[in-house]
Amino acid sequence: MKVWLIQNYMTFYYLILAMCLIGLNYSLKRIKYDERRRSRNFITKIKINNRFKFIEKMKNDEYDEIFEEVGIHRYLKSEWYNGIRLGVYVIAIVSVSLNILLNVEILTYSQAFLLFMLGFMMIPKKPYPAYHLFNLVQKSYNTKKNAEVYQLYNDIKAEYMIKGDKVGNMYHLIMRLLPYYENIKLSLEKILPYLQRQDSNTAWELFAKQINTKEAESLSIVLRDIEKISIEESILVLESKHEEFANNLYNAYKEYLSRRRWAIYGILIVGALSVFKYEWTVFFLWYKDIMNVVNNIS
Incomplete structure (x- = not known):
């Protein structure tokens, strides 16, 4: 056995050397793979961070407030809106640049100018045309909200008249009625924590501020103290507002x-x-x- 090992020691030497080289090659490949993966992850992270930075630059809190006031915040965000405006500017500038530099006409100068001006006209603030368009949308949205405010008034009055002393507190009453509303649902959800703490003044002040209509302000004044008086007095107070709410609803429909x-x-x-x-x-x-x-x- 010893003689055989001496005769074949070179074979073992090359075999061990080959195994070492294979192991070294695998280790180098693994290191390069990890480096490439880290590099890709780093590049991806940079791209994601840049994308978030770009989105943050497109975000405009004032525009988001306007969209919420007109009731389109669920469908339109300021990032998307400003992205569309930026796209309009880019198309107009690129079109003019190609026309000047390469004599390639995608849009005429007048069309490019009108497209560029469209980006300014889309600013939803005075004195731009988009402001007046959003103002019309807001009036329509306020009409829908006021209809639900009147429905909320009727529902609360009906609960007090039917259940009397068993009506429960305002928090549980609003919780039961919440699924029946759409346009004022978010505002009602925001006041629930205050109603739960029995801070009715803050709750209904917030409700009036959120809805931002005369009808909501009038209802909030009635509901602030309704839990502090007897059921009979509450029903009388609610009944006294019936004609006012009915007239407001009628005038809103005429408008x-x-x-x-x-x-x-x-x-x-x-x-x-x-x-x-x-x-x-x-x-x-x-x-x-x-x-x-x-x-x-x-």
């Missing part, structure tokens, strides 16, 4: 019909102008062709 009427008039006027303009365009082209024929004959 809604007026806005809808003016909107229909506007659509009709725009349509009539379009048809009138089209007729004048046809007449102008016909007149131009006649004059060309006359000039050729002359």
Whole structure:
């Protein structure tokens, strides 16, 4: 055995050397793989951080408040809105740049200018056109909120009249009624912690501030002290506000019909102008062709 080992020691030497080289190669590959993975993770982390920084720059708390006031905060965020505006600016600038540098016309100068101006017109603040558009949307949204405020008033009054002393406190009453509302649901959810602590003044002040309408303010004044008086007195106080809420609801509906009427008039006027303009365009082209024929004959 000893003689055989001496005769084949070179084979063992090369075998051990090969195993060491294989192990070293595997270790080097593993180190490079880990380095590449760390590098990729680092690059990915940088990209994610840059993306978040870009989104933070696009975010505008004032715009978000406006979107919440007009009831579109669930569908539109300031990051998306400013991203759209930025895209409009980029398309207009790139179009003009290509036209100047490469003589490639994607949009005419007038179209690019109008597109660029659209980005400014989309600013939802005075004196830009988007402000007036959002103002119309807010009026429509306030009408919906006031309808639910009136429904809340009726529901609370019905609970007091039907259940009497068994109506429970305002926290549990609002909890039961909460699923039946959509436009004022978020505002009611925000006041629940205060109602649970029996801080009705803060709760209904917050409710009036959140809804931000005359009807909500009027209801909040009634409900602040309703738990501090007897059931009979509460019913009398609620009944005394019935005519006021009914009149407010009626006036809001009249205003809604007026806005809808003016909107229909506007659509009709725009349509009539379009048809009138089209007729004048046809007449102008016909007149131009006649004059060309006359000039050729002359």
